[in-house]
Amino acid sequence: MVQKTGIGVSPGAVIAEAAVLRHSGLGVEHVTVEDIDSELAVFSSALNSAFSSLDATLVSSEDEKAMLMTLRAMLSDPEYTGLIKDNIKERNYNAAWAVEAATEKYASMLDKMGDGYFSERASDIRDAGYILIEAIAGESISAFHLTKPSILVADYLLPSEFLRLDRKFLRGLCLDGGGKTSHIAILSRSADIPAVFALGDFSIYAENGMTIAMDGKYGTAILDPQKKVLSEYRKRCDAAARAEADLQKGAGLPAETADGFRIRLMCNIEGVEGIDGAISSGAEGIGLFRTEFLALQKAYLDDGDKMFHVYQEAVERMSEYGPITFRTYDIGGDKVLEGMGINEDNPILGWRAVRFCMENKELFRSQLVSILRASAISPSVRIMFPMISGSEELREVLAFLEEVKAECREKGIPFDENMKIGTMIEVPSAAITADILADYVDFMSIGTNDLIQYTIAVDRGNEKISYLYRPLHPAVLRLIKHVVDSAKAKGIQVSMCGEMAGETEYLPILVGMGFDELSMSAHSILEARRRIRLLDKGSCTRFVNHVLSLPDAVSVEAALKEFTEQYGKA
Ligand code: PEP
Ligand code: MG
Numbered sequence: 001m002v003q004k005t006g007i008g009v010s011p012g013a014v015i016a017e018a019a020v021l022r023h024s025g026l027g028v029e030h031v032t033v034e035d036i037d038s039e040l041a042v043f044s045s046a047l048n049s050a051f052s053s054l055d056a057t058l059v060s061s062e063d064e065k066a067m068l069m070t071l072r073a074m075l076s077d078p079e080y081t082g083l084i085k086d087n088i089k090e091r092n093y094n095a096a097w098a099v100e101a102a103t104e105k106y107a108s109m110l111d112k113m114g115d116g117y118f119s120e121r122a123s124d125i126r127d128a129g130y131i132l133i134e135a136i137a138g139e140s141i142s143a144f145h146l147t148k149p150s151i152l153v154a155d156y157l158l159p160s161e162f163l164r165l166d167r168k169f170l171r172g173l174c175l176d177g178g179g180k181t182s183h184i185a186i187l188s189r190s191a192d193i194p195a196v197f198a199l200g201d202f203s204i205y206a207e208n209g210m211t212i213a214m215d216g217k218y219g220t221a222i223l224d225p226q227k228k229v230l231s232e233y234r235k236r237c238d239a240a241a242r243a244e245a246d247l248q249k250g251a252g253l254p255a256e257t258a259d260g261f262r263i264r265l266m267c268n269i270e271g272v273e274g275i276d277g278a279i280s281s282g283a284e285g286i287g288l289f290r291t292e293f294l295a296l297q298k299a300y301l302d303d304g305d306k307m308f309h310v311y312q313e314a315v316e317r318m319s320e321y322g323p324i325t326f327r328t329y330d331i332g333g334d335k336v337l338e339g340m341g342i343n344e345d346n347p348i349l350g351w352r353a354v355r356f357c358m359e360n361k362e363l364f365r366s367q368l369v370s371i372l373r374a375s376a377i378s379p380s381v382r383i384m385f386p387m388i389s390g391s392e393e394l395r396e397v398l399a400f401l402e403e404v405k406a407e408c409r410e411k412g413i414p415f416d417e418n419m420k421i422g423t424m425i426e427v428p429s430a431a432i433t434a435d436i437l438a439d440y441v442d443f444m445s446i447g448t449n450d451l452i453q454y455t456i457a458v459d460r461g462n463e464k465i466s467y468l469y470r471p472l473h474p475a476v477l478r479l480i481k482h483v484v485d486s487a488k489a490k491g492i493q494v495s496m497c498g499e500m501a502g503e504t505e506y507l508p509i510l511v512g513m514g515f516d517e518l519s520m521s522a523h524s525i526l527e528a529r530r531r532i533r534l535l536d537k538g539s540c541t542r543f544v545n546h547v548l549s550l551p552d553a554v555s556v557e558a559a560l561k562e563f564t565e566q567y568g569k570a
Contacts, residue, residue: 001224002205007466008219009178009185011523012194013236016171018210018223019150021157022203028133031094039088042095046135050075052343053131074128080106084132096136103129146170151214153206159183159335163296167191172214174221176203179469181449181499182461183334187293188216189502189521190270192277196221198463247526251282255529257511261537265528266322266519268497270294272313277522278321282529285322285380287445287519288497289314291367292329304366311374319378325445325497325519326371327424328364330386332356334461348459353387354397361400368404372415384422384445389429391436398440426450426498431479438490445519446483448498452476470553471500477509477548477556484513495519504528508563509547512540539567 033039054068054075074080083106087098103125110122146152146165151172162184173188178197188195194216205223206212213233214221217240222229255265266287267278271294278286294310295301311326318324332352336342344350357364368383375381383401388394398421408415423440425431426447434444448471453460455475458468470476480496487494495517500506502520504527510518511532520528543563550556 001222001226001229002202003220003222003225004199004202006174006196006199006202006219006221007178007180007463008195008216009180009182009197010173010188010193010195011217011240012172012192013213013215013217013233013240014151014172014194015211015213015230015233015237016149016151018153018206018208018212019146020203020206020208021152021154028096028100029094030097032092033088033094034092036089036092039093039095039098040085042136043084043088043098043132046095046099046132047075047081049135050128050131053135070124071128071131074124075132080125080128096133099129099132099136103132151212153203153212155203157184159187159293159296162187163293167193172196172212172216174199174202174206174212174214176200177461177463179459179461179463179466181452181469184461186268186290186449186499186521187270189523190268190274190277192523198466244526247530248280250530250533251280251526253282253529253533255284255532257532257535257537257540259536259538261511263511263515263532264322264517265525265532266325266495266497266517267522267525268502268519269314272310272317274522275314275317278318278525281522281525283321283522283525285517286314286318286324287495287517288384289324289326290330291326292331292335295329295331295367296335301363304370307367308370308373311370312377315374315377315381319380323380323382323420324374324378325382325384325422326374327384327386328367328371329353329357348453354385354393355387358396358400364400365404365407368401369408369413372405372408372419373413375416375419376414379416379418381416382420382422382443384424384443386424386447387427387450388423388425388437389427390433391440394423394437394440424497425483426454428455428479431455431483434483435486435489438486438492441492443493443495444483444487445495445497445517446480448476448480448496448500451479451498452500455479471503471506472509472556472560473553474548474550474556481513481544481548484515488514493517502528504531505560505564507531508535508540508543508560508567511535511537512542512544514541534567536567539563 054072083102084098087093087101107122107125110118146169149169149171151174153174155176157175170193173193173195175197176199178184196214196216196219199221210224212223213225215236256262264284266285267283268288269286270290300307315324330353332342333348342351371383385397420442422443422445423437424447425434425444449460452471456468456473458465484494493516496515497519501518502524547556547559
């Protein structure tokens with residue numbers, strides 16, 4: 001039995017078999033393949049990316065330079081690459097297995113030739129093999145099939161990989177790394193899949209088929225649990241199901257404080273499959289449709305019509321409940337596809353969202369047209385731009401939207417001339433200048449996941465520094481307050497759609513700040529509604545004024561705990 005505690009990022013207790021995915025060396029899948037050509041293509045593209053990654057490696061000494069040259073030489077060695085290709089062609093090995101087997105064969109042959117020069121070459125060839133296997137892992141997740149109900153155990157997982165998993169079999173997710181507001185965490189919550197991250201080296205101990213018991217609320221994961229532990233987890237699973245059923249009973253009630261302050265609770269979705277959850281939790285609209293996740297399924301990116309039909313379905317199913325906010329592509333950062341040309345040292349500070357879209361105008365135009373076409377179906381459609389950093393950038397994006405609208409008018413494509421336009425506030429420079437940005441838009445929505453990351457300079461996906469990721473840091477709270485006050489002063493609506501909105505313990509602060517809307521995963525809506533109904537807006541406003549004078553996150557957390565014990569916790 002191996003028991004680990006990490007960060008619970010998506011609630012739910014579950015017991016199921018492990019399906020293990022390790023991206024590097026240790027977890028090479030051994031699969032025999034029919035389609036030799038496509039496996040050879042996987043290998044050849046991995047070889048190309050291995051060369052590119054060597055080219056992109058910065059060297060700081062002659063030794064490092066020599067090492068890179070050796071690796072290049074190994075990867076160019078026809079004897080070695082020939083062995084790999086033979087393994088695919090003659091033994092039907094999948095590409096990663098072919099590399100692993102060829103590497104071991106070649107390296108042990110060199111090992112046998114004696115010490116010194118040859119054993120060094122053996123270790124070089126193992127390094128080269130490792131690089132190739134990593135490159136293949138980046139592309140071959142589609143070959144990683146879940147074939148039965150499983151908890152996926154992995155060292156890490158990319159959003160595009162998650163999207164390619166067969167989710168009907170995905171019961172839970174245990175990752176060695178990752179943070180609570182990483183995109184994988186968001187996707188897990190949206191898909192209602194219990195998830196525990198930052199489990200250290202958990203994946204190393206896991207083997208396919210082992211039993212796992214996990215609890216995404218408390219952040220625990222146990223491999224091969226003893227009988228006693230198993231029966232405790234079974235009880236937890238039952239209790240979680242009962243609690244869920246109880247919450248569900250409140251789905252039809254308004255989210256209104258005891259003294260009559262009404263908040264619109266909306267849902268964040270990544271695709272139309274999120275709409276059922278939104279409706280059943282009683283969401284009053286979609287506050288954030290993260291459209292880029294569809295785009296990561298390339299078929300949609302290449303076909304504007306296909307994309308439009310998804311938007312159309314979302315609007316048709318959701319518009320009777322409230323607004324539907326399409327956020328334009330937030331491509332970049334960790335949300336990339338091969339071939340997008342994004343390969344940066346600092347992707348989170350780099351070519352992302354509107355920065356990427358404004359240089360890929362055809363792609364952007366096609367999305368804007370789809371959103372405009374969707375707006376003709378219902379006045380509930382809103383558009384929102386991510387990662388805006390200031391008024392200049394916002395003006396440029398709005399000018400492009402106007403250009404696309406003009407083209408639609410010319411072509412006779414109908415759209416809603418009064419479609420509401422919003423900007424996300426997720427970059428500190430945007431938050432600080434919210435009073436200026438408010439002049440250009442109908443609403444603002446705070447993306448706390450990025451706002452916190454950029455304000456405190458703490459990577460939202462990095463578990464090593466997750467202790468610094470504090471939504472209640474005074475700098476974050478002051479920025480949020482400034483945004484809300486700026487919106488109110490200019491008479492526009494203000495919303496929050498980052499994960500902070502769905503962390504229901506923060507509600508006294510968010511209610512006190514005066515948000516018009518909060519948008520979160522469907523799962524959090526039920527609990528948020530229950531808590532809001534126990535709160536009193538007057539007390540929350542006074543509490544916020546007090547909290548804003550506190551010096552650090554610890555003091556705010558302590559004050560919030562005290563406030564919650566006094567009011568509003570059932
Ligand atoms: C945010 O940054 O808070 C946000 C909602 O956008 P995303 O999580 O998709 O980056
Ligand atoms: Mg964001």
